[in-house]
Amino acid sequence: MPEDVWLVVGLGNPGPGHAANRHNVGQMVLDELAVRVGGRFKATPGHRAQVLEGRLEMGGPKVVLAKPTSYMNLSGGPVSSLSKYFRIPPSHVIAVHDEVDVDFDAVRVRTGGSENGHNGLRDMTKALGTRDYQRVRVGVGRPPGRAQTADFVLSNFSSTERKSLPFLLDAAADAVELIVSDGPERAAERVNAR
Numbered sequence: 001m002p003e004d005v006w007l008v009v010g011l012g013n014p015g016p017g018h019a020a021n022r023h024n025v026g027q028m029v030l031d032e033l034a035v036r037v038g039g040r041f042k043a044t045p046g047h048r049a050q051v052l053e054g055r056l057e058m059g060g061p062k063v064v065l066a067k068p069t070s071y072m073n074l075s076g077g078p079v080s081s082l083s084k085y086f087r088i089p090p091s092h093v094i095a096v097h098d099e100v101d102v103d104f105d106a107v108r109v110r111t112g113g114s115e116n117g118h119n120g121l122r123d124m125t126k127a128l129g130t131r132d133y134q135r136v137r138v139g140v141g142r143p144p145g146r147a148q149t150a151d152f153v154l155s156n157f158s159s160t161e162r163k164s165l166p167f168l169l170d171a172a173a174d175a176v177e178l179i180v181s182d183g184p185e186r187a188a189e190r191v192n193a194r
Helices: 022-037 076-085 121-127 148-153 157-183 185-192
Strands: 005-010 042-044 048-053 062-068 091-098 109-111 134-139
Touching: 005 022, 005 157, 022 048, 022 062, 022 076, 022 091, 022 134, 022 148, 022 157, 048 076, 048 148, 062 076, 076 091, 076 121, 091 157, 109 157, 109 185, 134 157, 157 185
Parallel strands: 005 062, 005 091, 091 134
Antiparallel strands: 042 048, 048 062, 109 134
């Protein structure tokens, strides 16, 4: 029987200019997970991603942490390439991403469903050929007033938000750990009840 392996993908855009954007919160969560694994990401040009392999707990399932180096709307290629290379089925792929339909400071777990206009998820669905992968939806809240969603997610967190951002990243990383250790259904029950 093959080993239980999970591919955890932090969605975002490449480059220092985007690093602190709301749209890059998925990659921020992956940085927190890298600390927990105790390793560093390495560039894998063949997959267009930075990758770190390890375990989130002693004796636990293997995880492949990945931060695509493509732009958000081209996330599908790297995800598909890595899932094929490591022989990981879509049901064991976890996309960690920003979600405007979830309040800032909240995390939700979901299997499949609509992409809600999220271009990174849309490209992943197209590349994987299914919507049935796991999502850790990291709440960034709705744009204020008449601000455009695209402009809002490409802006940095406010100074007030930055104070509680470490707690949000921690909660999202915990949600990933729960999916890997307890399975998506149990994780959703526990995380979504908060």
